[in-house]
Amino acid sequence: MGDPEAALAALVRQALADEFGAEFAATDPSIRPSAFADFQANAALSLSKRLGRSPRDIAGPVADRLNAAPAVAKAEVSGPGFINITLADEWIAEQSAEQLADPRLGVPFAQPAQRMVVDYSGPNVAKELHAGHLRPTVVGDAIVRVLEFLGHDVIRAAHLGDWGTPFGQLIEHAIDIGEQATYDQLASGEFTAFYQAARAKFDSDPVFADRSRKRVVQLQAGEPDTMRLWQLLVDDSMEYLRRIYARLNITLTDADMAPESFYNPMLDDVCDELERRGLAVISDGALCAFPPGFTGRDGKPVPLMLRKSDGGYGYDSTDAAAIRYRLTELGVTRIIYVVGSEQSQHLQMIFELARQAGWLVPPATAEHAVIGLMTGPGGQRLRTRSGEQVKLADLMDEAVDRAATVIADRYSDPVQRSQIAEAVGIGALKYGDLSVARDSGYVLDFDRLLALTGNTGPYLQYAAARIRSIFARAGLDPADAAGPIILATSAERTLALRLLGLGRAIDDVAATAEPHKLAGFIFDAASAFTAFYEQCPVLTAESETRQSRLALCALSLRVLDTGLRLLGIPVPDRM
């Protein structure tokens, strides 16, 4: 049991049970970090009414029992009934040595493992990823990595927009300019020109517009030649997406695409099922479901538009099919939609429909991991059509350029320089979005996203690089470091205790789908290491101290490295 909070929780529960009866073994011991000790247990305050005693009278005997535990150096009642707990140095040292020896750094697998879907990134065929895609992409990927680390069976799902009326124009435009030119533009990510050219012709050329409309019909009908051209657009776009995901260190692959077209064959059946069950009715010519609890203007219920009056399908249809498929075919018990806040009502309606239809049955859950809306510098919304759209690729280039400027004079080898600039720039960019609560709205601000000092990706990478540097200087391999660990100074003790919180941080992320909790932990861990680094010489220390400090360094490195990798942040060997 390496996690101090879990260990203390068990001790307090045991003390409560021993003191007041077995029924108190399940009480929430309310262990919290404390400014006055390592932790505080607040259970006595909330138990006061139930036990009919003053909090201090409850806390006293519990503290006495805690003081008898080897892990506890001191437990004392404070204030209205807080129990301030200081852990024994020897206990922390033992746990740290165990953590270092454990391939999983003391983080147990989740029990039981679940099968889950994480829906994120939201790419589109023939549209480039823009700055607004950054957050849902990096946050979703971090969530996936954390869940997989805990042993869950995670199905990545990027809801690829590859279907719909625009594809008529796009296919006709591809025919006009030829397949080679189409490939050249799309695979390189030059979507805007391609899209706008198609749009311009559609608006100005009646013949082209007519061809486009007919092409849509052919696409819906699955006409072979049309399908071949459509597939061409998809394949070319995928080449672009593969490249940008690879550069961003995102784990999505072709197999993880959950394209709208994939659900197309299921839409009729979904509509039939819902209509048969009386959950969908014809309204104004369209097949609609009206999940309860959603009213719009004029107090009318808000529909999910399952089939439009013209017989076509929209995203309500696809999402209904997707949630049914995931719950009933894939058999997942948790679905996490990492999607913008503006889709909140839509998703709540889809969830409600899924409950009504009996697809979403407890203990299975569906949740919306809200991504805050990104706005432009003026605070206005960045609309898809507007020219002020910032390309994600440009943002990445800028990030790497800024990093390169900072390190320009530090490395003579240009290859090494560009590799480090890449890791630092991309790391800074990603960490900027991973370090804040994902649901906070924010203004697109290059300086914020690309900062290189303070609580940033590079700070964490730098801490890791400095640790590697110590081992490099000593000619040692961090993998060979081992206990015992001696906690002689407060910096060493603080660092060791902090590192033991890794499992707690990871569990928090898994429970809440909020990666910024892991980011906060890593920053605290890196800060604790840096304080240690300033105060505790490693290589010049005497034998036992030196060995212990090397062990602490190795442990710090592995915790930082693990945390950064779970966030999807590259960790360069040196900086």
Add this chain to the structure above:
RNA sequence: GCCCCCGUGGCCUAACGGAUAAGGCAGCGGCCUUCUAAGCCGUUGAUUGCAGGUUCGAGUCCUGCCGGGGGCACCA
């Protein structure tokens, strides 16, 4: 009009109902002949939008108000 989200030092943010609200940036003052100064140490700066309420205890929960954002029928 109805529904949802958000208001925390000059700026950006954190805080699982717990004590004196925690960091980063910017500002000010220090620290490189000693393991990488992308760093460290110190310091200035907040009655957490306003008013009530619940609670032993509220930035956190409830109600109202003010301010900002989003959503509300065939776009996704």
